[in-house]
Amino acid sequence: MGVRRSEFAVEVRELSRDYISTRRNHLIGKKTTTIVKALDHISFEIQEGELFGLLGPNGAGKTTTVKILCTLLEPTGGHAFVKGYDVVKEAKHVRKIVNMVAGGERMLYYRLTGRENLTYFADLYDVPRKEVASRVNRLLELVGLSERADDEVEKYSKGMKQRLQICRGLINEPEVLFLDEPTLGLDVSIAKDIRKFIQEKIVKEQGKTVLLTTHYMYEAEEMCDRVGFLNNGELVAVGHSEELKRKMPLGFSIELLVTRLSNETLEGLKHLECVKKAITTDYEGETEDEKIDRLVINVESDKAVPKVLDYMSNKHCRVVAVNLRGPTLEDLFMFYAGET
Numbered sequence: 001m002g003v004r005r006s007e008f009a010v011e012v013r014e015l016s017r018d019y020i021s022t023r024r025n026h027l028i029g030k031k032t033t034t035i036v037k038a039l040d041h042i043s044f045e046i047q048e049g050e051l052f053g054l055l056g057p058n059g060a061g062k063t064t065t066v067k068i069l070c071t072l073l074e075p076t077g078g079h080a081f082v083k084g085y086d087v088v089k090e091a092k093h094v095r096k097i098v099n100m101v102a103g104g105e106r107m108l109y110y111r112l113t114g115r116e117n118l119t120y121f122a123d124l125y126d127v128p129r130k131e132v133a134s135r136v137n138r139l140l141e142l143v144g145l146s147e148r149a150d151d152e153v154e155k156y157s158k159g160m161k162q163r164l165q166i167c168r169g170l171i172n173e174p175e176v177l178f179l180d181e182p183t184l185g186l187d188v189s190i191a192k193d194i195r196k197f198i199q200e201k202i203v204k205e206q207g208k209t210v211l212l213t214t215h216y217m218y219e220a221e222e223m224c225d226r227v228g229f230l231n232n233g234e235l236v237a238v239g240h241s242e243e244l245k246r247k248m249p250l251g252f253s254i255e256l257l258v259t260r261l262s263n264e265t266l267e268g269l270k271h272l273e274c275v276k277k278a279i280t281t282d283y284e285g286e287t288e289d290e291k292i293d294r295l296v297i298n299v300e301s302d303k304a305v306p307k308v309l310d311y312m313s314n315k316h317c318r319v320v321a322v323n324l325r326g327p328t329l330e331d332l333f334m335f336y337a338g339e340t
């Protein structure tokens with residue numbers, strides 16, 4: 001067993017992974033080899049008991065990171081530690097204290113029942129024999145599958161299979177749990193239950209550390225304290241989501257419904273110091289006999305609101321409605337997905 005050399009639950013240092021992919025050119029029959037830099041020297045850490053979100057577009061490197069941290073894939077450079085154990089040199093130990101749940105319907109035996117699946121995985125993890133039955137029952141109860149425990153998995157719905165996957169991911173009572181798109185393709189209410197379960201039971205009650213990847217920004221918004229954005233194998237931002245939002249240029253937008261807007265007023269608005277961008281869009285609707293325009297104005301902070309309203313009033317525009325929108329994780333995603 002190794003010496004603890006990390007105060008973090010997960011520590012990633014300059015981690016890289018190249019894939020070599022060989023393709024045959026059908027016209028000339030020649031093979032070409034290309035190197036894909038799936039991860040390019042990424043570094044981040046996750047605190048004990050934290051729910052960390054790893055976000056980024058398709059092919060950004062999220063699954064590659066998760067696979068390396070679970071010891072399913074070796075890095076080509078750099079280091080990673082889980083609870084202080086090196087994922088390469090101490091892989092055997094890491095394997096005992098982690099587990100992974102991916103979205104989709106893999107990693108289950110369809111001809112076996114839910115209970116048989118979990119018992120099989122418990123054996124693989126050397127769960128003490130006398131504990132297996134009670135642990136399996138407890139997990140099935142936790143995800144509401146007790147009544148269907150003795151049906152074959154092939155008879156389960158997609159959501160039931162996914163709930164069983166979560167049980168499988170918890171069977172070895174992992175200290176760090178990796179969730180790679182755990183609610184992929186689930187209906188709104190099951191996905192909500194699973195999110196609640198992860199937050200309340202796994203993180204709050206049991207104090208486990210979770211790394212979550214997801215394409216649903218509201219999911220990351222609701223669940224994660226800190227997030228990292230990967231793009232093209234590079235970690236382009238990492239931090240508390242509220243902090244990242246505050247730092248985002250053009251983060252706030254003011255939506256105004258106004259009447260009596262002239263081109264001159266619009267041009268003047270664009271030249272205000274606090275305004276970064278202003279566009280008008282068509283608005284279906286009129287007030288009394290006046291035409292309404294919808295204005296979307298990008299500003300650096302919410303302090304711009306009174307300035308913009310004063311300006312509109314000086315120009316004799318009538319403001320019918322005001323809506324201020326702060327930056328969301330989706331805005332951050334769009335911003336960072338465009339980087340590198």
Ligand SMILES: Nc1ncnc2c1ncn2[C@@H]1O[C@H](COP(=O)(O)OP(=O)(O)OP(=O)(O)O)[C@@H](O)[C@H]1O
Nearest residue numbers: 019020021036038057058059060061062063064065
């Ligand atoms: N086995 C492989 N062989 C070659 N290239 C691979 C392999 N697995 C992944 N890649 C490439 O590595 C890069 C990162 O892939 P990865 O699966 O980690 O992305 P991801 O962020 O999980 O994407 P998604 O959101 O689509 O799941 C992509 O360019 C992908 O094509």
Ligand SMILES: [Mg+2]
Nearest residue numbers: 062063064180
């Ligand atoms: Mg992936």
